[in-house]
Amino acid sequence: MKFIINKLSAYISILALGGGIGFFGSRYINQQPKVIKQSQVYPTAIPALSNPPRSQNNNENINFIATAVQKVGPAVVRIDASRQLSSTLPDNFKHPLFKRFFGSDNDNNALESVPDKVERGTGSGFIIGSDGRLITNAHVVAGAEKVQITLKDGKSYEGKVLGTDSFTDVAVVKIDANDLPTVNIGNAENLTPGEWAIAIGNPLGLDNTVTVGIISALGRSSSQVGVPDKRVRFIQTDAAINPGNSGGPLLNSEGEVIGINTAIRADAQGLGFAIPIETAQRIANQLFAKGQADHPYLGIHMVNLSQETKAEINSSEDYGFKIAENDGVLVVRVIPRSPAARSGFKPGDIILKVGDSLVKTSLQVQEQVDVSEIGSELRIEVLRNGKVNNLKVKPSAFPKAEFE
Template sequence: MMFNIVRRSQIVGLMTMDRSTATRYGSVEEVWVDRNGQVKYFASDAGYTPFEQIAMEVTVTLRDGRTFKGKVRGLDEPSDLAVVKIDGSNLPIAPLGSSASVQVGDWAIAVGNPLGLNNTVTLGIISTLNRSSSQVGILDKRLDFIQTDAAINPGNSGGPLLNQRGEVIGINTAIRADAQGIGFAIPIDKAKQIKDKLERGEKVPHPYIGVRMLTLTPKVAKQFNQDPNARLTAPEINGVLVVQVMPNSPAAAGGIRRGDVITEVDGTSTTTAEQLQDRVEASRIGQPLRLKVRRGEQTQELTVRPAELQKASQ
């Protein structure tokens, strides 16, 4: 099998330092810049540079050895993305692709600094698109992810996921610790939307209702109902099963209960957890959502007003 991969040298390194905190492995992340010195994206890695320890100093290092002091222009905690500004000229840039054009089976190249090993490159394929945060188990992010089997390790977070033309199609963000060959990246189209708001000094809205859920089908319901350890029964229908309601959340305020099955949002059929997440994300904070809910043998309509995702709810 033969294929061509375009060589790019436009990836830069970023080191964050906090005067009170020495983070493991030097907290070196991968980012890229535009010609105006705007470092477009930076992601922290849980356990390395958490947002409770926002960097006081940022140093950006280019492949040619030049270093620049950076200034954080904006950050979005739920997505672990930030925009950093540097002053420089003749800056290399990594071309941005479109995650909308990515297909399962495409080549995927991950670049990063795993375990402090700078400029590590791994190769794989795109395994799945639109993997929801609930499926991934990343409950503090409200995003859909690109799944890849390109090796991603601690320290890769913030590094680009590239296609074979060297275009950035995603930002490496997470792995499944209990498995190999299962890594996740934020699609570049979503990252660009967040970046645009941060550059304008705007807050990125993250509406949430405060439930943990799974997609319910008649088959899944039978498994639940036959499992003595499930401590939950469910009707054998298609919908979104609420397995937990967060205390003091919009869902709790709206009367949603554990064991409810959501089947519609604002009159639109909603039968998967991904559909419910998408409709909540597309909603406006504080504006009512009408949910059709199956509770036992009864069907009722409840109103929930999404709120801004807060750290306390993660």
């Protein structure tokens, strides 16, 4: 078991799956102008540089990136969030000795009168409803009930956070406004690596910044991105994503939103990640409807089989089972009293199919469970001791206690 926990803890699944601005100065060197002799002067004057001629409608030289930004830019917002951080000191700091430093001996409330600290942050978001419905990242508005929303035209509104989901890092906000510009929603499921990708947001406090690149890869797991507590398969892009871009839209060449820019790896150079728009919409709909998102839960720990994993398991007495297969999705633990336990799952089962979909990896199993319905029967085919078994399980809502 030690091998499985250590080697694969970044992706052990219970079917559940979570900057500052630098100012740069300039240095100027004063020099005397060089005297030019008359013979050195060019006989024909060089015309001043100017922008290339534009047609009367100013659209002739607009490329697809500019066109996409013109469509979406007005619907991208800046989000300024703040939250109170308690500055209450521990009881042991209320000793008379500490009061000599922090307050008067005659004032028992001196320590409690220290004002709370305020933590502030800036992120991005985009408008999906003309009635003021917005999507952003959960970590942008975490701990804030109200946020300040600023549109591209400078108008500012107080926004109310209607719901956040830490599993997917999606949040929704509502402002009291009507007839707002909105984004067009695209499709992330049909993306191909190498396609254009355009990011809009407020990196480092620089509003409405546009960066461009390509879709570098698809289906990056949460553990690969460095956020193993999330339940997302990320889009990878080389379009520059910096602190402050979080929550802003990732666009295709048509100016349609295909994802929410959400993560940068500290050790990455030129890599960013986005939540596919289908995942974001599914979660946002639940958050707008009831303020929270439910995530189907089975209650199993699973791992992708390999020859190395097989050898480790079969040579150990800790697992209580042996396996003959070299690949597949192996159940290594079943949580007591979970839906999986009630449905007859056992350690050593190899998952072959979830619903009507064949599965080869634990990530594929997770995806199929994510789109299932809580309380509805889900058929799962497993291989046990060389025989195929069909199990019927009803996923429950993910218990928060499992993640605390």
